[in-house]
Amino acid sequence: MRTWALLLPLLMATAQAQVCSVDKTVFEVKENTNSSEPLLDIYVPEGQQVTLGPSSTHFAFRIQGTQLFLNVTPDYEENSMLQAQLECKSGDTTVTQLRVFVSVLDVNDNAPQFPYVARVWKVPEDTKVNTTIIPETELEAQDLDKDDILFYTLQEVTLGASDFFSLMGTNRPALRLDQPLDFEKCRNMTFQLLVRDTQEENVEPSHTATATLVLEVQPADLRPPWFLPCTYSDAYVCIQAQYQGTVPTGHKLPGALVLQPGPIYAVDGDWAISQPIVYSFMKGHEDGTFSIDASTGNLTMSKSVPSPKTFLLVVKGEQADHGRYSVTQVTVEARDANGSLPRFPESLYRGTVARGSGVGVAVKDAAAPSQPLRIRAQDPEFPDLNSAITYQITNNSNFRMDGEAVLTNALLVHTGVFYAEVEAKNTVTSGTATTVVEIQVSEQEPAPTGTSGAGGGSTTNKPSGDQRFSAVEMAALGGVLGALLLLALIALMVLVHKLYGHRLKCCSGKALEPQPQGFDNQAFVSEEANWAPAPSPSPRPGRPPTPEPVTPGPTSPSPATLHHVPKSPAVARDGEDPAAVRSILTKERRPEGGYKAVWFGEDIGAEADVVVLNEPASEADGAGDSGSEGSGDAGSDAGPGRGTEDPPGADSIYF
Numbered sequence: 001m002r003t004w005a006l007l008l009p010l011l012m013a014t015a016q017a018q019v020c021s022v023d024k025t026v027f028e029v030k031e032n033t034n035s036s037e038p039l040l041d042i043y044v045p046e047g048q049q050v051t052l053g054p055s056s057t058h059f060a061f062r063i064q065g066t067q068l069f070l071n072v073t074p075d076y077e078e079n080s081m082l083q084a085q086l087e088c089k090s091g092d093t094t095v096t097q098l099r100v101f102v103s104v105l106d107v108n109d110n111a112p113q114f115p116y117v118a119r120v121w122k123v124p125e126d127t128k129v130n131t132t133i134i135p136e137t138e139l140e141a142q143d144l145d146k147d148d149i150l151f152y153t154l155q156e157v158t159l160g161a162s163d164f165f166s167l168m169g170t171n172r173p174a175l176r177l178d179q180p181l182d183f184e185k186c187r188n189m190t191f192q193l194l195v196r197d198t199q200e201e202n203v204e205p206s207h208t209a210t211a212t213l214v215l216e217v218q219p220a221d222l223r224p225p226w227f228l229p230c231t232y233s234d235a236y237v238c239i240q241a242q243y244q245g246t247v248p249t250g251h252k253l254p255g256a257l258v259l260q261p262g263p264i265y266a267v268d269g270d271w272a273i274s275q276p277i278v279y280s281f282m283k284g285h286e287d288g289t290f291s292i293d294a295s296t297g298n299l300t301m302s303k304s305v306p307s308p309k310t311f312l313l314v315v316k317g318e319q320a321d322h323g324r325y326s327v328t329q330v331t332v333e334a335r336d337a338n339g340s341l342p343r344f345p346e347s348l349y350r351g352t353v354a355r356g357s358g359v360g361v362a363v364k365d366a367a368a369p370s371q372p373l374r375i376r377a378q379d380p381e382f383p384d385l386n387s388a389i390t391y392q393i394t395n396n397s398n399f400r401m402d403g404e405a406v407l408t409n410a411l412l413v414h415t416g417v418f419y420a421e422v423e424a425k426n427t428v429t430s431g432t433a434t435t436v437v438e439i440q441v442s443e444q445e446p447a448p449t450g451t452s453g454a455g456g457g458s459t460t461n462k463p464s465g466d467q468r469f470s471a472v473e474m475a476a477l478g479g480v481l482g483a484l485l486l487l488a489l490i491a492l493m494v495l496v497h498k499l500y501g502h503r504l505k506c507c508s509g510k511a512l513e514p515q516p517q518g519f520d521n522q523a524f525v526s527e528e529a530n531w532a533p534a535p536s537p538s539p540r541p542g543r544p545p546t547p548e549p550v551t552p553g554p555t556s557p558s559p560a561t562l563h564h565v566p567k568s569p570a571v572a573r574d575g576e577d578p579a580a581v582r583s584i585l586t587k588e589r590r591p592e593g594g595y596k597a598v599w600f601g602e603d604i605g606a607e608a609d610v611v612v613l614n615e616p617a618s619e620a621d622g623a624g625d626s627g628s629e630g631s632g633d634a635g636s637d638a639g640p641g642r643g644t645e646d647p648p649g650a651d652s653i654y655f
Contacts, residue, residue: 019096020088038067053085111207118212126220139173161189223269248337256298258383264297266317275319283314305334341431377424396420
């Protein structure tokens, strides 16, 4: 036995020396590892050769000499186990075979992926709370890394959407409804579903993926019809209107009743479904006085009411699919119509029409010239009888009524203002009312000139009697007015210099005498001034009253005020002849010079002209006075017939 124990290792070593051998047959390699080092060394006996057998993983290994190399970068997702079959041959005879296994270890090198980029789910509005809207199998992502655990997060894109939906769990992406849906408040909600293959964000390696979820809320039949107008208390309840109306006794109205606050009208409370509404009576219609249109809800009279009475009608509004309905009450009061009078909302209407208009031309509204003038009366007690009101003009044959419109009834050849009385008569109650129409007949306005386009156009010719200034003419007129304004300013500056130049100069060695403050004429406040105020002009017929002149303040003198200031106060001083002091106010136009005077006409009318009677040209300040006179003449040309050549008339005041 001891001899065999000594011989066994020797025999094994001798046998090993006869065949190929390796130190290790099983290896572990992480995927994505790329190594240039040999995987193992192969012992090959002398006279033998080693090759890869047919059962080896294709292209995964190579043998160089007596060394085995990995020929690829291992990828766990492609092949988790690699096998090398080593065959040792002596000539054509296979002496031995060895198998080497390489286990590829998984590494987190793949990001999770959703099988969709965006998905849309339709969710009924009446879905119960805690219902799973989308199952986990439809939302979960896939990860090729077998050991990865995926973590999901639901991120809202639509503000407030996370109040309605949530995930069942961090690792369970099923979507659950958390509170009732409301189609009117939120019809579409968008989420971003994020998945990560690590629990923490800052772990390396870590991979994420996202997908978009769109939830469309589908309306459900949750609300009954609502009679309008109504007041909303919440999204499901609306406090409905009740209707009132009035009809005259003894008359059967031909059309639909006018009700307050409006006609009978209901809509489906579920706006998105909007089922048609069918109307019918539920109560109060037994005597057959009224009927209701099933599709419109219009209430009409089937017969007249002989005596005053109040009807309480209950109207039902039901969805066409018979899903839901609601009711409202209509109160109709039958009253005695005798003595009911129509009323015009305005006591005076204003219209305009062009001169030369023929018969049948509509009078335009003066406030809106592009619209025809409409005159409409109403019966405050019986609105249903407004359609029974007729109109006529009673005192002017140039115009006539066509319904509520005013038309010309003759050729209008003169301009001016015409007045017409319009009478409104209720043919049912025989009540009447009148109003006045003021119609301005003015010159014909030119029609806008048409422009021809690519396909040709028409041009409207202007009437020969209605011309307009061209741009060149307006520019020339503006230039003339600007030149006149410049001359007037120069004349004003010369006048101011003549009147007040001595005040602006400082005499050497001599103090200035105190001057009166402001620009008030001292002769106007002197008790010795010999003048009497002129009587106030009485307004003439057809002319507006002349506004009273306003005395300018001391800090802002006007040119007219400067004209009235004498070079010295008209008050007698000691040592002077009182006769030499003359009032600048007079009722006589005195030809003598040397002073300025204010001359009042005998008959002061509504219009006034201003003439400055200046000192003779021989005086030192004659140039300034001439300039002011020229300015006065230029200003007097503003009205027709005004000029320096005209004598003072009874309708003018001359200063």
